[in-house]
Amino acid sequence: MPAKPYNKQVDENNILLLRDILSELPQYATIAFRGIENTTSTRTRLGYARDIKTFYEYLCENNPFFRDKTPLDITTEDLSRLEAEDIEEFLHAMKLYTKNGRTYTNGEQALKRKLSALRVFFAYLYKNDRISSNAAEKVDMPKIHDKKIIRMEPNEVADFLDNVEYGSGLTERQKKYHEKNKVRDLALLSLMLSTGMRVSECVGIDIRDVDFDNMRIKIVRKGGKEAYVYFSDEASEALLEYLDERKKLIPEKGHEDALFLSGQLKRISVRSVENIVKKYSLTSVPLKHITPHKLRSTFGTELYRATDDIYLVADVLGHSDVNTTRKHYTDMDEDRKRRFRNEVQLREKRTIKP
Incomplete structure (x- = not known):
């Protein structure tokens, strides 16, 4: 069964x-x-x-x-x-x-x-x-004060993934587990950073949900709605390497379909992923409190920077209301305004004769 x-x-x-x-x-x-x-x-x-x-x-x-x-x-x-x-x-x-x-x-x-x-x-x-x-x-709802969105910059993402792959800065005890889990961890975190999926969506992925032909994964969003997210070539490489290792593992009964397995050969839990992110970020991004949700914010930021399309970002992140997305990325609007300051041309440039 x-x-x-x-x-x-x-x-x-x-x-x-x-x-x-x-x-x-x-x-x-x-x-x-x-x-x-x-x-x-x-x-x-x-x-x-x-x-x-x-x-x-x-x-x-x-x-x-x-x-x-x-x-x-x-x-x-x-x-x-x-x-x-x-x-x-x-x-x-x-x-x-x-x-x-x-x-x-x-x-x-x-x-x-x-x-x-x-x-x-x-x-x-x-x-x-x-x-x-x-x-x-x-009773009036408590007023929610906006907090600065914490996310990683591109150089910090590179340091973070280098830490995942090579174990730089880990303790001797952590390095023992790192050698065993680094391929899984790199695949899991590369996938989260290249799709912006929620941690609950990531741990719920089954092997059959991964479609390399179309470079996408079927996930279950909040509320039970199914959706597809598309992963990058870099994430694809990490996933393929992990799947080679995954084939050699014999999962516990009831966990045979899970893509990502824990050390106990059961479907990895949300708490475990939170601990994995914390472990690698403490040495690579020590001044920022990085959580799985911050990986999601990091992806959304980079997608918005690349496309300037808030509706696309909302759709990819699975937000039902674009205003939710806009609220998270308002601090980037000044940067966008600055980049496009010369887009509206008032007069044609002319050569002034002496």
Whole structure:
């Protein structure tokens, strides 16, 4: 029996995790999450559920009205009594809090996600007449301050890939693993840098998804949509070398189709790729915090520089809204304006006679 597609395995795992969380919440929460099933991904619902559970735990621990309750005891009538201030207090507390002896912090984006979860949850309950008042809709979204986009410059990309190939700057312990994994790592990172694919899309690639005739790979985008990304000749060379090694490996059961394998001969995980990027970037680009997403930003930057086509960049990166892409590359617009400053000619150049 062939192994299940990676994205289906992820969905099934997310559903099981979601059920565990919902078992600790009242029954109406399960009904609400069933109600949003057709408009959200399993990953989104799992994130929402975690945030809702955190909110319920906060109420029971900090709100005087809920002091003697557990999350399972909170009724829809209780939710109807909440005011915007209760949710604002929760968001403020989430900026910095301690749980089980460990300190947690949440920035603007994390707080926005938590409020989004509450808004969706309360909106469903209100729309279906389970609560009489919707406090979440009265709370303003946290203002998101734009951050400087971190990306690698072309010389830094070259140093990074040299580090991947030759292991420069690695510790003696890292070098032992490097010799074993350098062909895989070079193929994986060259592919990410030449396509701009997300790390989750990369780890989900099966061998049969790679099409060398058309120099493309089939991936599954966020939301489950299939798409093709096209890789460079340089990435092709690295992939072919890795596939020669891959043929000699005997994967663990259920991981036979995976393109990239871990040291345990299982499909490589997102966390493993994050660690791989961190390892090589610490010595090659020490002044920048490079993550798999920064590889994506690096690719998008170079594609935009080469084409000046924001719509093409949005399409290749899989952004559903071009404004999302434009927001990430606004800092490059000054460079573009400068390059094209002489494109509009006011008068024909004439030779002035003495």
